[in-house]
Amino acid sequence: MTGTCRFDFAPLEGITDYTYRTAHSRFFPGVDRYYTPFIAVNETCSMKKREQKDVAPEHNSGVVLVPQILTNSAGPFVWAAKEMAARGWHTVNLNLGCPSPTVFTHGKGAGFLADPDRLNAFFDEVFSHLPGGIGVSVKTRIGIRDTKEAAALIAVFRRYPISELIVHPRLREEFYKGEVHREVYRMFSEEYPGALTYNGDIGNAGDLDEIRTAFPGTERVMIGRGLIGNPALVRVLKGGKKADKKELRAFHDAVFEARLLALDGFGNTAGKMKEIWSYMGSLFISPEKQLKRIRKAQTELTYRAAVSELFGSCQLR
Numbered sequence: 511m512t513g514t515c516r517f518d519f520a521p522l523e524g525i526t527d528y529t530y531r532t533a534h535s536r537f538f539p540g541v542d543r544y545y546t547p548f549i550a551v552n553e554t555c556s557m558k559k560r561e562q563k564d565v566a567p568e569h570n571s572g573v574v575l576v577p578q579i580l581t582n583s584a585g586p587f588v589w590a591a592k593e594m595a596a597r598g599w600h601t602v603n604l605n606l607g608c609p610s611p612t613v614f615t616h617g618k619g620a621g622f623l624a625d626p627d628r629l630n631a632f633f634d635e636v637f638s639h640l641p642g643g644i645g646v647s648v649k650t651r652i653g654i655r656d657t658k659e660a661a662a663l664i665a666v667f668r669r670y671p672i673s674e675l676i677v678h679p680r681l682r683e684e685f686y687k688g689e690v691h692r693e694v695y696r697m698f699s700e701e702y703p704g705a706l707t708y709n710g711d712i713g714n715a716g717d718l719d720e721i722r723t724a725f726p727g728t729e730r731v732m733i734g735r736g737l738i739g740n741p742a743l744v745r746v747l748k749g750g751k752k753a754d755k756k757e758l759r760a761f762h763d764a765v766f767e768a769r770l771l772a773l774d775g776f777g778n779t780a781g782k783m784k785e786i787w788s789y790m791g792s793l794f795i796s797p798e799k800q801l802k803r804i805r806k807a808q809t810e811l812t813y814r815a816a817v818s819e820l821f822g823s824c825q826l827r
């Protein structure tokens with residue numbers, strides 16, 4: 511497949527914080543944009559300390575960052591967008607995809623898709639109050655429980671100067687599993703006139719080729735789990751070499767050390783590292799025993815030893 515393609519790193523709550531993003535961009539350059547996991551902004555227009563840290567320019571050097579906002583209220587969204595612009599981030603992303611029950615039942619994330627009229631009113635207000643120079647991109651699912659919902663959503667998105675529409679072609683009810691609805695993405699590609707980005711299940715060059723063959727106009731893709739599982743994926747998709755053990759180890763160690771510092775100790779760090787391993791473990795041949803040791807590690811010492819054992823005794827696929 512020829513032609514240029516932009517590669518963005520999808521946000522994954524609990525994984526792609528600034529420690530991960532900056533290490534990734536250092537060891538595996540080539541990703542065009544990184545998105546923050548969602549920042550929930552409520553009516554009081556405030557951000558948690560952790561979220562402030564995550565978008566601080568000094569924590570994101572070398573990274574093109576798009577902060578993602580989760581809200582269903584225009585005032586707090588505009589407030590957050592201005593906060594981000596003040597930090598040098600001139601595009602903000604609205605999360606219309608989060609399927610988690612705590613978000614969904616409050617009418618946020620994918621929950622906001624239940625009410626296209628309310629979504630219209632939200633965008634009316636946002637675009638009439640947002641200062642010039644701030645772009646609004648949107649990351650959306652295709653509906654909640656029926657693919658027929660997509661048409662009304664496209665009609666909403668078409669009305670506004672959204673800088674980019676990122677579509678994960680699954681329903682809320684499907685969470686992250688099952689086949690994506692290509693036929694619904696096709697509807698978006700035919701009926702949405704603005705910049706469109708495909709997101710979902712790209713894990714290798716074959717997956718990317720399939721999408722770009724099915725949708726020849728595809729110029730932008732966003733990748734999440736595929737990149738966590740294989741941090742060199744974008745390099746490979748661009749025709750470069752696979753990751754070797756030395757660089758994977760260096761990348762892992764950089765994330766781990768930065769997290770130990772940022773998260774105040776091993777307890778908080780361990781869970782996040784173990785989540786990364788639940789994806790990255792598949793890069794190795796027969797890693798089950800070593801991954802189990804990593805999962806069971808209770809101290810920094812035993813964690814480090816388990817990681818060394820994995821790198822020492824398992825070959826890469």
Ligand SMILES: Cc1cc2nc3c(=O)[nH]c(=O)nc-3n(C[C@H](O)[C@H](O)[C@H](O)COP(=O)(O)O)c2cc1C
Nearest residue numbers: 520521522523547548678709710711712733734735
């Ligand atoms: C653990 C986890 C956390 C996620 N957190 C976010 C998030 O904060 N914001 C968001 O827009 N999407 C989030 N997503 C969805 C991903 O960004 C992405 O849309 C989804 O995984 C599909 O793309 P992929 O198949 O390339 O991973 C999350 C997904 C997972 C599995």
